[in-house]
Amino acid sequence: MSSRVLMKGNEVIAEAAIRAxxxxxxxxxxxxQTEIMNYMARRMKDVDGTMVQAESEIAAINMxxxxxxAGARVMTTSSSPGxxxxxxxxxxxxxxxxxxxxxxxxxxxxxxxGILPAQGDYFQATKGGGHGDYKNIVLAPASVQxxxxxxxxxxxxxxxxxxLVMILGDGTLGQMMEPVSYRDAEQIETVEKPxxxxxTKDKRQHRTVQSIxxxxxxxxxxxxxxxxxxxxxxxxxxxxxxxxxxxxEIIITAFGTSSRISRNVLRLADDLGIKVGMIRPITLxxxxxxxxMEAAAADSVKSFLDIELNAGQMLEDVRLAVNGRKPVxxxxxxxxxxxxxxxxIEKIRTIAGR
Amino acid sequence: MKKVFARTxxxxxxPFHYCPGCTHGIIHRLIAEVMCEMDILGETIGVSPVGCTYxxxxxxxxxxxxxAHGRAPAVATGIKRxxxxxxVFTYQGDGDLAAIGTAEIIHAAARGEKIxxxxxxxxxxxxxxxxxxxxxxxxxxxxxxxxxxxxxVEGYPINVSEMLATIRGAVYIERVAVNxxxxxxxxxxxxAKAFRVQQQKLGFSMVEIxxxxxxxWGKDPVASLRWLEDEMMAQYPLGVFxxxxxxx
Amino acid sequence: xxxxxxDDDRCKGxxxxxxxxxxxxxxxxxxxxxxxxxxxxxVEEMDKCTGCRFCAFICPDNVIEVxx
Ligand SMILES: Cc1ncc(C[n+]2csc(CCOP(=O)(O)OP(=O)(O)O)c2C)c(N)n1
Ligand code: SF4
Ligand code: SF4
Ligand code: SF4
Numbered sequence: 001m002s003s004r005v006l007m008k009g010n011e012v013i014a015e016a017a018i019r020a021x022x023x024x025x026x027x028x029x030x031x032x033q034t035e036i037m038n039y040m041a042r043r044m045k046d047v048d049g050t051m052v053q054a055e056s057e058i059a060a061i062n063m064x065x066x067x068x069x070a071g072a073r074v075m076t077t078s079s080s081p082g083x084x085x086x087x088x089x090x091x092x093x094x095x096x097x098x099x100x101x102x103x104x105x106x107x108x109x110x111x112x113x114g115i116l117p118a119q120g121d122y123f124q125a126t127k128g129g130g131h132g133d134y135k136n137i138v139l140a141p142a143s144v145q146x147x148x149x150x151x152x153x154x155x156x157x158x159x160x161x162x163x164l165v166m167i168l169g170d171g172t173l174g175q176m177m178e179p180v181s182y183r184d185a186e187q188i189e190t191v192e193k194p195x196x197x198x199x200t201k202d203k204r205q206h207r208t209v210q211s212i213x214x215x216x217x218x219x220x221x222x223x224x225x226x227x228x229x230x231x232x233x234x235x236x237x238x239x240x241x242x243x244x245x246x247x248x249e250i251i252i253t254a255f256g257t258s259s260r261i262s263r264n265v266l267r268l269a270d271d272l273g274i275k276v277g278m279i280r281p282i283t284l285x286x287x288x289x290x291x292x293m294e295a296a297a298a299d300s301v302k303s304f305l306d307i308e309l310n311a312g313q314m315l316e317d318v319r320l321a322v323n324g325r326k327p328v329x330x331x332x333x334x335x336x337x338x339x340x341x342x343x344x345i346e347k348i349r350t351i352a353g354r
Numbered sequence: 355m356k357k358v359f360a361r362t363x364x365x366x367x368x369p370f371h372y373c374p375g376c377t378h379g380i381i382h383r384l385i386a387e388v389m390c391e392m393d394i395l396g397e398t399i400g401v402s403p404v405g406c407t408y409x410x411x412x413x414x415x416x417x418x419x420x421x422a423h424g425r426a427p428a429v430a431t432g433i434k435r436x437x438x439x440x441x442v443f444t445y446q447g448d449g450d451l452a453a454i455g456t457a458e459i460i461h462a463a464a465r466g467e468k469i470x471x472x473x474x475x476x477x478x479x480x481x482x483x484x485x486x487x488x489x490x491x492x493x494x495x496x497x498x499x500x501x502x503x504x505x506x507v508e509g510y511p512i513n514v515s516e517m518l519a520t521i522r523g524a525v526y527i528e529r530v531a532v533n534x535x536x537x538x539x540x541x542x543x544x545x546a547k548a549f550r551v552q553q554q555k556l557g558f559s560m561v562e563i564x565x566x567x568x569x570x571w572g573k574d575p576v577a578s579l580r581w582l583e584d585e586m587m588a589q590y591p592l593g594v595f596x597x598x599x600x601x602x
Numbered sequence: 603x604x605x606x607x608x609d610d611d612r613c614k615g616x617x618x619x620x621x622x623x624x625x626x627x628x629x630x631x632x633x634x635x636x637x638x639x640x641x642x643x644x645v646e647e648m649d650k651c652t653g654c655r656f657c658a659f660i661c662p663d664n665v666i667e668v669x670x
Pocket of ligand 4: 375608612613614615616617618619620642643660661662663664665666
């Protein structure tokens with residue numbers, strides 16, 4: 001038995017986190033994701049958890065660092081300008097190998113930009129953002145139901161790999177009301193955390209959680225370990241959705257909100273006699289390069305069309321995967337504007353020459 | 355004959371990497387001794403700063419977490435919220451606590467976060483080779499105030515204890531020094547009191563400890579203690595700024 | 603009768619103990635070098651030691667233990 005309710009995306013993220021066993025939330029208000037924090041403030045009381053409104057995003061992410069080091073399932077949420085401030089903490093979390101979940105409900109930038117939806121933080125999310133050689137797992141939900149599923153999954157992945165897992169959404173998803181089906185209970189994959197600080201109880205050597213290694217060989221050993229871990233994540237936990245790619249002549253690549261818009265276009269193109277498929281990365285890192293590579297190798301596929309709410313960011317990863325085999329076209333809007341179905345169809349017709 | 359002074363098991367055997375005569379070592383010992391005497395070593399979780407003491411997680415025999423520059427009070431907050439019944443402390447220098455981490459310390463105090471900050475004030479940035487700190491005295495020569503700190507150009511020193519004492523969530527604030535037997539004994543009492551305040555969940559506590567940096571002050575260790583007494587104490591008077599009447 | 607013990611290899615020769623000993627019996631051994639390359643501190647006339655612990659209190663490097 002499961003319960004089906006109509007809820008706002010942002011609130012679903014909060015509820016999913018609580019269902020996944022998150023009892024510690026640290027945040028700082030910013031549009032368009034404030035509902036998450038407000039929901040946590042009410043809901044944490046019921047479940048005996050804590051919601052701390054921090055003095056800044058920097059403080060919030062460092063509270064996350066502390067709570068994760070102390071062994072808890074912990075989350076912070078923010079939007080683009082706040083996520084920029086958290087980058088220092090992300091790098092430390094990666095270096096100290098701590099599990100944590102971060103939600104970025106992206107708004108349009110640069111600078112203070114605007115509060116409307118965008119996907120301009122793709123580079124920051126997938127290529128680093130903070131200093132040093134590290135990766136975060138980045139999940140890109142495209143519906144309210146998926147916000148729920150992927151938030152729960154984020155906590156499991158974070159614990160499994162001792163990594164930061166980011167959910168990259170945007171205001172469209174966060175503000176959207178959609179039905180969501182909750183399971184009665186989550187399968188919480190509890191893992192041993194033999195590294196967490198909880199006091200020695202005078203029974204063991206003291207533990208330390210740190211990201212600093214003065215000896216170059218020690219630091220290189222950490223880096224090697226991190227890279228090996230990242231290779232495992234790539235192998236085991238890359239997620240992608242493929243729609244109608246088998247006999248497609250054009251393949252759209254899009255994630256999150258832009259994939260939602262693109263999805264509606266597939267049938268319209270079909271009506272015009274143009275076979276269009278879509279590859280939707282669900283994990284932006286690890287990026288589903290192989291799926292794209294395979295599609296690029298197919299004879300039926302003539303070209304790719306990457307659609308994003310930015311000036312062309314995932315585009316670079318798509319081009320790397322396609323590796324010059326086929327042309328990769330781009331359609332993007334910025335400033336909080338969304339591409340219309342008409343725009344996309346027109347672009348498809350131009351590409352197809354029909 | 356009885357041993358009347360022994361090395362504390364609150365510290366690991368690892369020798370400190372600090373410069374000769376640097377009083378960070380004394381402060382470490384006092385915190386460690388107090389944890390042992392209060393029998394909380396096995397419960398306590400400490401947070402190391404960025405600064406010369408960045409790796410004191412190797413010295414304290416309790417569980418430790420290393421924090422980013424200035425963020426120790428936020429990290430300690432996260433730890434404390436997960437382990438509310440265990441003592442949590444930060445150890446921070448003046449650059450860490452009073453410059454880059456000013457927001458974190460003020461708001462930890464304002465929230466009445468049940469943590470203790472040990473604030474080693476040596477009026478300079480030790481680790482990065484002697485730059486001016488927020489606590490550098492007027493006239494004091496540092497590598498970034500080579501002609502002496504001039505109020506017209508570099509502004510004034512911050513008296514952190516006095517400032518935090520205006521915050522209600524900060525229930526116990528005392529400034530001590532580690533320059534002689536008497537003051538070291540007082541410092542130890544203050545450290546113990548701060549831990550008791552935390553144990554009783556009364557609110558935020560901080561002990562500011564005037565400390566030396568012989569290397570970057572350009573003075574030998576003994577002369578450094580005299581400078582601390584003559585110059586630093588004039589700007590930073592010792593005493594209890596909040597919670598003097600607390601019976602804990 | 604009191605006695606102090608110095609863990610020579612921890613000593614950094616900072617002289618803080620020398621400066622606080624009321625009996626003035628601590629000095630650096632100029633003829634010795636420890637592992638760290640410092641002249642370690644030590645006591646010549648141990649019988650004058652009162653076990654006051656001043657030296658141990660001020661020592662930043664946990665070199666000194668005191669017996670009384
Ligand atoms: C974000 C960041 N900025 C700057 C530094 C460089 N840094 C390391 S230690 C330090 C100053 C520490 O001074 P203080 O807190 O007074 O401690 P002390 O070394 O005197 O004990 C600075 C600026 C850093 N590690 N991280
Ligand atoms: S640089 Fe200064 S504060 Fe740092 S260890 Fe040396 S004397 Fe101590
Ligand atoms: S215990 Fe007192 S008298 Fe003895 S060596 Fe130390 S300071 Fe001097
Ligand atoms: S105070 Fe300690 S380190 Fe300094 S000279 Fe004396 S014994 Fe050596």
